[in-house]
Amino acid sequence: MSSGVDVTLDNVWIKFGDFVAVREANVNIKGGDFFSFLGPSGCGKTTILRAVSGFLNPSEGRVLIGGKDMAGIGPNKRPTALIFQNLALFPLMKVWENITFSMEVKGASAVERRKRADELLDMIALQGQGDKLPSELSGGQKQRVAIARALCAEPDVLLLDEPLSALDLKLRQHMRTELREIQQRVGITFIYITHDQGEALTMSDSVAVMRNGIIDQIGDGHAVYDTPATPFVASFVGENNVFRGKISAINGNEAVIATNRSGELLSRITPAAVGKLKVGDDAMMFVRPEVLNVGEGTDKTTISAKVLNEEFEGNSYSVFLEGNGGKRIKMAMPNMGQNQHSTKGEVVSFSYDVNNAVVMPAGELASE
């Protein structure tokens, strides 16, 4: 297998008439990385993938693969292989013919192709299934055949367009692990498109979070989850409690936000917003449900609220609270076997570590 090569989007704009599908995308994907584009449907992530694979040309900017400008090079000439959302296996060809279609194109003999197909079938644990038709395979098996078919072309970059979305939950989780393993084994660059933050976080070396054609943040899973760059990222990736208000004081990398309903709260300024906040600015503070703890902290990190109800989720409890003015807050507590519940209607105080809260300029949230 060839080793992965870098993929670079250099100031890429993609427009369809007046509609701007991708705006000023600048991305450097390191060779051999598992890189994900994460965003809700319609955010432009599939458009980016199609620009990398060559099915459409950027309106502006350049796509570079291995440092080479791809302008004017068609999808059949690029060192990429695409796995489609619906897999697009050829229904009238046998599994082995499907897998080795890229060799057939190059004129390889049937014997050669059959041999390679058997190797790849071994790799995806489908030994002896080469003579079946795709329709005779299960969803997960089809998935693996699509991967083998893409890898057979020995691409430098594998592009995956939400290939797991049609699978059921268990299989999806299993395939995540398997995809990651395959990627590490073959060592080529994977570019993965998904709207599922779980997939993006578990598999990726790096994630780009997209919204309305704009890349809001690029970083590893921790960066995106713990230090979101924009309110959209904070609310789209994982769950978050948002507190709106105005900045009332700034002290280095920390700021006090006078929230609309929950009093003054102290938080660190998210790295992307350091230096960009002034006193009096509209701001949003985010605190994740799992970093809230029962018990008082300092006066600017403590909130009190009434318990509305509690949901048991197996590994954790979700506690839904109502603060001043009807402010809804969610708190997650791990299930430590303690069987200790909060009582409905009880008013509790809870707090957070300043480092676990981030504040940033107000902006658009992900719609639920």
Place this chain on the structure above:
Amino acid sequence: MRKPKMFSEFFKNNGLLMGGILMFLVSFWIIVLILLPQLSMLDFSFRYNLPPALQGTEADSYTLDNYRYLVFGPEGASDAFNKVDLMVFVRTILAAMAVTVLNLILCYPLAYFLGQSKGGGFIRLLVIMLVIPYWINEILRAFALRIIFGDGGVLNGVMMSLGLIDQPYDFINADIALYAGLGYAYILLMLFPMYNVIESLDRNQIEAARDMGASWVRIHRRIVIPHAKPGIASGMTMVFMLSAGALAAPQVLGGTSSLWFTQLVYQWFNDTLNWQQGAAYAIVLLVASIAIVLGFMKIFKVNMGDIGK
């Protein structure tokens, strides 16, 4: 046995009343409107052409004379075979095949374009524009073509004014008008089945093949044509059957020296009033056409069920 289960399923899904009505209508159509008339034709073809007084008498027995006539001609003729009629027969079959292949070549790119482009409203408009000319009846369309292809017709006029030819070219006697007319008469029956199957082809399959480096030729050979095979078979069957059995276009557009086999049938029925002989000719054409279609279906591995798709 799957058949009885198929029937009980059919009645279960449609209800006894609706199922009964559907069964009745389909059987009425097949038995009364198709099977019985054809069987009586078959019966005719094995009988002597007798005056009404003798029909039903001893003399009205079965015979192979009508078929013998097509092959060997009248008794005591100088030739060993009925060369004229056999030649007409062979020419009709070959010409119908040629028309079918020509239609396929013309329609495939069009069906692919219509089926795979994302034009939406514009494509529907194109399809309507293709259909509307067929509101005009077949004879009028044939005469329109005769006007276009005639000595003083539009085509000769244009070609002469462009200086391509100095004298009108006789498109009618060269049978070009006939082939054009036959092709045009049934072209939609080729286009629509192909358009329907190609439209149902997942675009991603074409893109996947392209992504794997396939050329356009290979994409069509390996992806599009195998997918479209039922539609191609269905279209070719209809065009071949209808061309071989066409009457209006050959009557209007055929050259003076060229006869279509259906014209012979027509002459036996209408001019000679020998229905028995005409029936034998018609049966030969029918059986030959069916045999040819089945033969090609076998060669190209098309199942009967595919044609119903």
